[in-house]
Amino acid sequence: MLDGLLSFYVRVFEIAVSRHLDDRLAPLGFTGRKGTISSLLLIARHGGIRATTIATLLGIDKSITVKTVDELQHKKLVSRRSAVDDKRAQELFVTQKGADLADKLEKLIVAHSDEFFANLMTREEHDIVVDIFRRAFNRLREVEQ
Amino acid sequence: MLDGLLSFYVRVFEIAVSRHLDDRLAPLGFTGRKGTISSLLLIARHGGIRATTIATLLGIDKSITVKTVDELQHKKLVSRRSAVDDKRAQELFVTQKGADLADKLEKLIVAHSDEFFANLMTREEHDIVVDIFRRAFNRLREVEQ
DNA sequence: GAAATTAGGTGAATAATTCAACTAATTTTT
DNA sequence: AAAAATTAGTTGAATTATTCACCTAATTTC
Numbered sequence: 001m002l003d004g005l006l007s008f009y010v011r012v013f014e015i016a017v018s019r020h021l022d023d024r025l026a027p028l029g030f031t032g033r034k035g036t037i038s039s040l041l042l043i044a045r046h047g048g049i050r051a052t053t054i055a056t057l058l059g060i061d062k063s064i065t066v067k068t069v070d071e072l073q074h075k076k077l078v079s080r081r082s083a084v085d086d087k088r089a090q091e092l093f094v095t096q097k098g099a100d101l102a103d104k105l106e107k108l109i110v111a112h113s114d115e116f117f118a119n120l121m122t123r124e125e126h127d128i129v130v131d132i133f134r135r136a137f138n139r140l141r142e143v144e145q
Numbered sequence: 146m147l148d149g150l151l152s153f154y155v156r157v158f159e160i161a162v163s164r165h166l167d168d169r170l171a172p173l174g175f176t177g178r179k180g181t182i183s184s185l186l187l188i189a190r191h192g193g194i195r196a197t198t199i200a201t202l203l204g205i206d207k208s209i210t211v212k213t214v215d216e217l218q219h220k221k222l223v224s225r226r227s228a229v230d231d232k233r234a235q236e237l238f239v240t241q242k243g244a245d246l247a248d249k250l251e252k253l254i255v256a257h258s259d260e261f262f263a264n265l266m267t268r269e270e271h272d273i274v275v276d277i278f279r280r281a282f283n284r285l286r287e288v289e290q
Numbered sequence: 291g292a293a294a295t296t297a298g299g300t301g302a303a304t305a306a307t308t309c310a311a312c313t314a315a316t317t318t319t320t
Numbered sequence: 321a322a323a324a325a326t327t328a329g330t331t332g333a334a335t336t337a338t339t340c341a342c343c344t345a346a347t348t349t350c
Contacts (some may be wrong), residue, residue, distance in 0.1 A: 002186055002187070004255075004275055005254065005255065005258045005275075006262055006271060006275050006278070007162045007257065007258035007261065007262075009275070009281075010158045010162055011159055011162070011163070011179075011183075012204060012282060012285075013278070013282075014156055014158075014159035015203070015204040015205065017151075017152045017155055017156070018156070021152065033305075033306065034156075038147065041147055050329095051328075051329065051330095052328060052329080058157060058160070059160040060160065060307090061307070062328080062329075062330090063307085063329090063330075063331080063332095064307070064308090066330055066331085067306095086315075086316075086327095086328080087315055087328095088315045088316070088327070088328040088329065089315090089327095089328055089329080090328080109150065109152070113151055113153070116152065119288060120280075120281035120284045120285055120288075121277055121280070121281045125277045125281075126151060128273060128274075129151060129273075130150075130154070132266055132270045132273070132274055133151070133154035133274075134148065134149075135265075136154075136262070136266045136270075137154060139265045140157075140158075140265055143264060178336075179336095179337075195297075195298090196298065196299095197296085197297060197298080205338085208298090208300080208301095208340085209337080210298095211298065211300085212299095231296095231297080231346075231347075232297095232345080232346055232347085233296070233298065233345065233346045233347070234297055235297080
């Protein structure tokens with residue numbers, strides 16, 4: 001019944017994978033709302049990215065992004081700089097501390113994701129799913145424009 | 146960076162697919178917390194299922210399940226009946242009204258899931274992913290026992 | 291039969307999300 | 321070029337969801 005439903009699996013795995021990541025992160029004392037890590041990594045890799053871009057990329061409300069960035073800035077991981085070409089816009093950059101943490105987190109998260117799914121599917125299956133999802137994700141972002 | 150991460154895609158698609166379902170459900174005036182629909186469908190298809198089973202299946206806290214069932218019962222969609230073999234346990238059943246709603250919802254959700262992903266991947270890709278996830282899901286539930 | 295575990299449940303604390311509203315900057319219209 | 325509409329970021333309140341510790345009663349385990 002819920003058996004052939006991709007939406008169901010996406011939900012269930014989201015819950016399970018989040019829990020797994022929390023377990024991995026707990027020893028590091030890292031805390032933060034759900035989109036915090038994704039946001040930090042996005043800023044680390046795309047210096048100058050804007051809050052709105054993060055919001056549309058992750059599919060969340062922009063007010064959440066603002067709160068997330070506030071948090072990251074308060075921890076001195078991220079800085080805001082107003083854009084020269086648009087004084088409304090704030091460009092986001094990681095600090096050195098933020099860059100270091102992003103590197104650490106990225107390694108940890110790649111390991112976590114691989115480990116979590118390694119128990120559940122073969123490497124080939126994993127790569128097939130990633131490939132399909134990657135293209136689907138790109139299409140999703142096009143559609144939502 | 147987040148690019149090859151299955152955990153990332155699972156999260157992003159969970160957000161997007163939930164939103165899509167909410168849009169589809171809104172006209173029907175159906176409201177309920179996140180696991181409400183999954184719970185109702187599980188009870189409809191597996192009459193006599195217990196709250197704890199739902200909780201472990203969906204990977205959520207049992208207190209959430211209790212609240213969800215309270216809600217469903219209050220709407221006269223579900224009834225509790227204490228099990229003969231274990232007086233602590235409550236077996237869950239749908240009422241006629243619950244069964245009707247479950248049928249309606251199931252059709253709607255299958256349509257929603259198919260429609261959502263049809264825009265993002267081919268039918269073959271969809272079926273490949275479902276197949277992999279189905280087996281992964283079964284393994285996940287084994288592991289968690 | 292005592293001790294430990296399990297099912298269901300409660301309620302308070304915490305966290306996350308939504309939403310409407312606001313300012314200031316920018317773009318579009320007229 | 322002034323007026324109108326839109327956009328980026330932000331705030332705060334209301335709502336919703338989740339976690340957690342704890343409780344009772346029933347059942348197992350020892």
